């Protein structure tokens with residue numbers, strides 16, 4: 001196995017460590033989702049390891065941060081994620097629509113939706129606990145209109161709905177609660193009682209318009225991309241059709257994506273238990289390595305010769321064990337055909353950390369970028385200094 005030099009940067013790596021938490025185009029803020037990397041990190045990788053006009057793929061795109069950064073910097077950003085809510089948001093970011101289109105969709109919805117014809121009992125009790133009946137009736141009615149079509153405008157409105165479905169801002173539709181993840185209904189019930197919280201009556205179409213205005217405030221990216229909702233082990237792309245792969249694969253089972261998004265999945269018409277069974281997650285190191293070897297082979301297949309594959313991973317605590325994912329993935333990466341180029345270690349200030357919401361004893365300690373190449377790299381990457 002290759003002995004790898006660890007690398008620190010001179011100038012540029014620090015650019016993504018030191019920017020504020022809200023750095024980046026307003027489209028990034030469509031929806032918050034647990035376990036996402038910061039836009040500035042994606043920007044740094046995209047600019048460092050690809051050129052304008054390149055195709056940049058994230059096969060585990062989550063909320064679509066890397067594909068959006070690719071489109072914003074003149075690349076074709078392509079995202080794929082097996083989680084339905086991740087797909088909707090990724091697609092909204094790489095194929096956003098104008099405010100005018102959102103406005104006409106909302107005007108159309110105002111004419112055809114029938115909140116008085118639906119019953120709040122069309123939603124299960126665990127959903128009802130989040131909403132005032134008048135708000136919930138509108139949510140159910142809008143959902144019916146949204147399900148009629150799957151064009152980019154409907155998809156963009158769906159993504160905006162996911163972004164306001166729960167949270168505590170003045171346009172959030174639910175009782176004040178977390179906006180990053182869907183809270184457990186029993187916990188929420190107790191929390192609402194204990195704090196005497198009120199379920200707000202909202203005009204859902206007006207909230208949607210405000211949301212769209214906010215996320216489109218910085219304008220549309222210069223390039224349109226593409227989004228897919230398939231298993232990363234079977235990507236729908238031709239061999240050597242991608243110039244850069246940048247991704248953060250599942251971290252064992254540290255994130256429970258389906259459960260964390262159960263209410264958003266309900267809105268999209270999915271049962272989180274079914275989605276949870278499809279998404280990859282394990283505590284077992286051998287099973288993880290076997291999955292990642294297949295995923296890396298697929299990334300290798302679609303990547304062109306001379307292209308880079310950059311994996312955002314970390315030092316993970318699994319029970320009492322500590323696993324260095326960068327080290328663990330070296331062998332499967334080499335077996336897949338990659339040449340390991342570098343490991344970039346973080347030193348990120350805690351408040352800017354990728355998984356900063358985790359407690360110190362949980363999860364991920366130190367993020368790392370594992371840089372792999374397919375054959376001899378076509379681009380010289382400057383600004384990195386080998387330290388050992």
Ligand SMILES: C[S@@+](CC[C@H](N)C(=O)[O-])C[C@H]1O[C@@H](n2cnc3c(N)ncnc32)[C@H](O)[C@@H]1O
Nearest residue numbers: 036037060061062063082083231232248279280
């Ligand atoms: C660490 S997260 C990626 C987060 C992303 N970098 C972001 O900033 O939002 C890993 C992603 O893998 C997805 N996933 C899990 N199993 C998958 C599979 N077999 N194929 C494709 N995506 C999968 C999860 O839904 C999750 O979004």
